[in-house]
Amino acid sequence: MSELEPMKRCSRCKRTLPYDDFGRNRTMRDGLQGYCRACFSEYYRERQEAKGRSVRVRVAVPRGHKRCPACAEVKPHAQWERNKTSSDGWASYCRSCRAERNRAAYFRRKYGLTEAERDDLVAGQMGVCPICLSSPAIHVDHDHATGKVRGVLCFSCNAALGQFKDRPEAMRRAISYVEGNVWKPKLVAPGVYLLPS
Known part of the structure; x- marks a missing residue:
């Protein structure tokens, strides 16, 4: 410390x-x-604890790294997403914690389910798709009209229901087609078909 450096008590x-x-x-x-600064930090911590709040303990972080508040690990910037709006230019959570938070928020927002509730549905189906009974159940299926969750399907069965646009009559025709009970309309005039009775 130089003698010319300004000092304060x-x-x-x-x-x-x-x-x-x-x-x-x-x-x-x-x-x-x-x-x-040290006294102000202590004073701030005491005030927050008096209000029933907790204050995060400061952790020394090396240059080029950041601490994730979710997993409490210090990770290099390579494990973070860029965020221009934040003060340091990096996202608040590391990539893996951010992915978990986004997945949980997606299920809550889209289906009104927690991940635990989805896991309970899968366990109730013995872990397999209830349509094909062979593939693992990993995709949540819901009624597009009501938004109600029906179950958890495999990718193929979920995509097939989506292609049929949840129309039971189209699915019944597909069943008849696969079973070989195909009806063939007869062309009577251009654009006019006679359907079998």
């Missing part, structure tokens, strides 16, 4: 410290807080 711990150890406060005459 902390009104809490009573130590005389350089200006760099104090936060800014424009309402004060010298433009600095009355407490040093």
Whole structure:
């Protein structure tokens, strides 16, 4: 510390410290807080705990890394998504935690289900698709008219129902077609067909 460096006395711990150890406060005459940074952090923590809130403990993070609040791990920037709107330019959560949060939010938003409720549906189906009875159940199926969840299907069966647009009459015709009971309309005139009775 040079003797020419400006110093200030902390009104809490009573130590005389350089200006760099104090936060800014424009309402004060010298433009600095009355407490040093360490005392202000302690004061803030005490106030929040008195209100019943918790304050996250500061963790030293090396340059080029960031701490994820969900998994509490310090990870390199390569494991983070870019976010231009944040102060540091990186997303709030690491890629893996962000994917988990997005997946849970998707099920809540789209189907009104938690992941645990979806897992219960799969367990109730013994883990297999209730239509083909052979593939693992991984895709949530719902009625597009009401939004009600019907079950969890395999990819192929879920896609097939989607192609039929949830129309039972089209599915019945498909069943007849597959079983060989095909009806063939007879062309009577251009654009006019005679259907079998």
